[in-house]
Amino acid sequence: MTSPTTVTGPAAAAGHHERIARLRAAATRIRRHALDMGEVQGQGYIGQALGVADVLAVFYARGDGELRLRPDDPHWDGRDRFLLSIGHYAIALYAALAEAGTIPVTELATYGSDDSRLPMSGMASYTPGMEISGGSLGHGLGVACGMGLGLRHRGNPARVVNLLSDGELDEGSTWEAAMACAHHGLDNVIAVVDVNGLQADGPTAGVLRTEPVTEKWRAFGWNAERVDGNDVAALVDALDRIRDHTGGPSVLICDTRVGRGVGFLETREKAHFMPVAAHEWQAAREQLEGPAR
Amino acid sequence: MTTAQKKPTTSAMIASFADPDQRTTAAPFGHALNRLAEERPEVVGLSADLAKYTDMHVFREAHPGRFFQMGMAEQVMLGAAAGMAEVGLVPFASTYSVFATRRAYDFLCLDIAEPGLNVNVVGALPGLTTGYGPSHQATEDLAILRACPNLTIVDPCDSVDIEQAVPALADHAGPTYLRLLRGRVPTVLDEYDYRFELGRAAELRTGRDVLFVATGLMTMRALQAAARLEADHIDAAVLHVPTIKPFDTATVLRQIAGDRLVVTCENHTVVGGLSESVAAAAGFAGIATRIVAAALPDEFLAAGALPTLHDRYGLSTAALCARVKAEL
Numbered sequence: 131m132t133s134p135t136t137v138t139g140p141a142a143a144a145g146h147h148e149r150i151a152r153l154r155a156a157a158t159r160i161r162r163h164a165l166d167m168g169e170v171q172g173q174g175y176i177g178q179a180l181g182v183a184d185v186l187a188v189f190y191a192r193g194d195g196e197l198r199l200r201p202d203d204p205h206w207d208g209r210d211r212f213l214l215s216i217g218h219y220a221i222a223l224y225a226a227l228a229e230a231g232t233i234p235v236t237e238l239a240t241y242g243s244d245d246s247r248l249p250m251s252g253m254a255s256y257t258p259g260m261e262i263s264g265g266s267l268g269h270g271l272g273v274a275c276g277m278g279l280g281l282r283h284r285g286n287p288a289r290v291v292n293l294l295s296d297g298e299l300d301e302g303s304t305w306e307a308a309m310a311c312a313h314h315g316l317d318n319v320i321a322v323v324d325v326n327g328l329q330a331d332g333p334t335a336g337v338l339r340t341e342p343v344t345e346k347w348r349a350f351g352w353n354a355e356r357v358d359g360n361d362v363a364a365l366v367d368a369l370d371r372i373r374d375h376t377g378g379p380s381v382l383i384c385d386t387r388v389g390r391g392v393g394f395l396e397t398r399e400k401a402h403f404m405p406v407a408a409h410e411w412q413a414a415r416e417q418l419e420g421p422a423r
Numbered sequence: 424m425t426t427a428q429k430k431p432t433t434s435a436m437i438a439s440f441a442d443p444d445q446r447t448t449a450a451p452f453g454h455a456l457n458r459l460a461e462e463r464p465e466v467v468g469l470s471a472d473l474a475k476y477t478d479m480h481v482f483r484e485a486h487p488g489r490f491f492q493m494g495m496a497e498q499v500m501l502g503a504a505a506g507m508a509e510v511g512l513v514p515f516a517s518t519y520s521v522f523a524t525r526r527a528y529d530f531l532c533l534d535i536a537e538p539g540l541n542v543n544v545v546g547a548l549p550g551l552t553t554g555y556g557p558s559h560q561a562t563e564d565l566a567i568l569r570a571c572p573n574l575t576i577v578d579p580c581d582s583v584d585i586e587q588a589v590p591a592l593a594d595h596a597g598p599t600y601l602r603l604l605r606g607r608v609p610t611v612l613d614e615y616d617y618r619f620e621l622g623r624a625a626e627l628r629t630g631r632d633v634l635f636v637a638t639g640l641m642t643m644r645a646l647q648a649a650a651r652l653e654a655d656h657i658d659a660a661v662l663h664v665p666t667i668k669p670f671d672t673a674t675v676l677r678q679i680a681g682d683r684l685v686v687t688c689e690n691h692t693v694v695g696g697l698s699e700s701v702a703a704a705a706g707f708a709g710i711a712t713r714i715v716a717a718a719l720p721d722e723f724l725a726a727g728a729l730p731t732l733h734d735r736y737g738l739s740t741a742a743l744c745a746r747v748k749a750e751l
Contacts, residue, residue, distance in 0.1 A: 207511075261509070262534075262538075263533060263538065265533075266533050269502055269530065269533060271502075272499040272501075272503055272505075272506070272530065273503070273509070275502065275506060276503030276505060276506025276509070276514075277506035278506070279503060279506070280506060280510035280511070280512050281510050283488075284511065286510070290506075303502070303530070306496035307502065309494065309499075310494060310496065310499050310503065313494070314491075
């Protein structure tokens with residue numbers, strides 16, 4: 131839940147510190163859920179899920195997340211909408227939805243299986259809390275634009291968050307939508323870009339150069355914040371600043387590390403599909419139990 | 424008209440296919456949308472820098488707070504229309520048919536049709552209704568869209584069809600595509616005992632020798648052809664099929680049974696439109712009926728004046744009459 135920060139002084143600082151600690155713990159739970167799901171199928175976009183876990187924790191952590199949600203009422207009209215245009219990150223979002231309480235943790239064991247509500251690519255018709263069907267990249271921000279326009283038109287104060295990847299910045303439709311959000315002054319729309327520097331055919335820098343990412347968004351009329359996407363405190367501070375921004379859309383550009391939280395995966399050769407051997411899933415979980423980062 | 428009309432020879436983008444002396448109605452879509460908007464506050468309009476040329480300007484002027492200009496960006500227009508529908512609005516999104524279908528198909532398919540949203544896509548210049556050339560001639564829009572699950576497709580004949588279709592499309596819970604006739608649109612069907620019903624074909628005229636199965640503006644041409652063929656003692660019936668999907672298979676099969684010459688009439692390529700819908704319905708039902716297709720050829724069309732092109736490609740009333748006489 132979002133709560134305006136009105137208390138100041140040492141008590142507030144202590145409260146903030148405790149919230150950061152709780153968010154970090156939530157990120158660790160999201161990573162563990164993702165590893166559990168990866169082990170079910172013996173595959174999955176686990177590298178990306180580990181990388182984006184801190185970002186998702188900041189949005190979804192029960193009681194502390196940025197999103198206004200009613201976990202037991204995923205269609206509540208007043209909810210903030212979180213649009214996952216990168217459908218292959220579904221494994222990470224399911225982990226976050228379990229953390230939020232929208233789907234039961236026990237259901238994660240069905241990930242990717244026949245008749246599961248948790249298919250490998252995120253689809254709205256399958257999963258409570260999955261707002262759109264992603265996968266065809268470059269769609270999420272346009273839909274977010276329409277939701278932002280529609281919510282504002284109806285006087286609904288809910289916000290719309292779209293999680294994109296840096297690879298998705300290759301899609302021209304992303305920039306059509308960026309222009310439209312800025313033109314219409316949609317301060318209820320937040321784009322979150324996971325810059326992990328990796329896409330299907332290799333490093334983003336070699337596939338199609340997207341940098342300078344921050345300057346591009348600013349040139350398109352967006353309020354841009356760029357932070358270490360694996361630094362929970364930095365993410366929280368940036369979202370606090372974004373909440374105060376009015377008159378136009380904001381983008382939170384997050385530099386993340388593929389495989390973050392599991393040392394031997396962080397250093398493994400980067401690949402869109404990161405290979406994990408059957409015996410490594412347990413070892414990965416045990417690394418998560420280490421000291422809080 | 425009191426003076427002799429010089430036959431137009433221009434390949435301008437905006438041209439009328441109405442006959443010089445024909446009754447017309449101005450911007451029937453825009454006015455119908457306005458009437459609907461008075462009753463339903465959730466109705467909104469979008470356009471991709473083509474409000475003025477899709478009759479959406481009529482709605483924009485009457486309801487400026489409910490019109491959203493998305494710029495020359497069809498992909499985000501359809502994505503945004505989906506987002507609006509997700510939060511409870513009923514959008515009508517207009518552009519030219521070529522851009523809605525060729526350019527933004529992935530967005531129509533995945534953002535709108537897959538979730539089954541009540542988004543109404545309105546495509547102007549369908550088929551051969553501009554002489555501007557292939558960049559603007561949506562000769563294959565039906566072929567593209569018929570294969571899209573969940574989508575309802577309407578090809579109206581005239582202003583009466585458009586006026587009655589607009590509220591029906593909004594009432595329909597799922598996504599729709601309307602082939603828009605814009606500007607001064609012929610008014611034809613008010614002379615018949617006819618009401619537009621989504622998903623239903625309607626017999627406008629009975630006849631013993633020939634059955635025209637027609638959609639869109641070609642229903643108007645089929646009615647004209649049927650009247651002219653009376654002079655040659657040819658008795659022609661006209662079945663109007665304004666909804667291309669879902670296809671009114673039962674009515675079409677009932678009508679094509681028998682020994683009348685079946686002539687399908689469509690403002691669309693012969694590939695994947697009405698003629699193949701009728702042929703498929705017949706074939707799947709085990710009915711062996713020869714079908715004569717009055718349709719655009721499977722090629723990129725020429726630029727030129729609409730009357731010239733409709734004659735050349737067989738869509739004019741004269742061409743239709745000649746085709747029937749040659750086939751009988």
